[in-house]
Amino acid sequence: xxxxxxxxxxxxxxxxxxxxxxxxxxxxxxxxxxxxxxxxxxxxxxxxxxxxxxxxxxxxxxxxxxxxxxxxxxxxxxxxxxxx
Numbered sequence: 001x002x003x004x005x006x007x008x009x010x011x012x013x014x015x016x017x018x019x020x021x022x023x024x025x026x027x028x029x030x031x032x033x034x035x036x037x038x039x040x041x042x043x044x045x046x047x048x049x050x051x052x053x054x055x056x057x058x059x060x061x062x063x064x065x066x067x068x069x070x071x072x073x074x075x076x077x078x079x080x081x082x083x084x
Contacts, residue, residue, distance in 0.1 A: 002034040008066075010039040011053060025056040040066070040081060 005025060009018035025035040035056050040063035041049075049060045063084045064077035 002036065003028055004036045004038060006038045008040065010037050010058060022054075022056075026054055029055045040084070042066075 005021065007017065007021045009015050009021065011018055011022040021037065025037055028035040037056060037058045039058065039060055041060040042063060042065045044060060044062040047062055051058050051060070061084060063081055064073075066074050066077040066081075069077075
């Protein structure tokens, strides 16, 4: 079964969310499923990148910065996420 996981953090970040999402995606892959992880990323020069990490397809989509900035800029960035 193909499963799409949409998350805010994923490997190579070392946050607890990124590690848990990576472990979940790898376990789903080992169970015979096809996980696809969609994660917003800042600093991409193109609209999106597609990569394979440990047997898991990761789709990184260009977005505005949403971490370690003012609440106003973060709010604008998160509101615009579905449209990027």
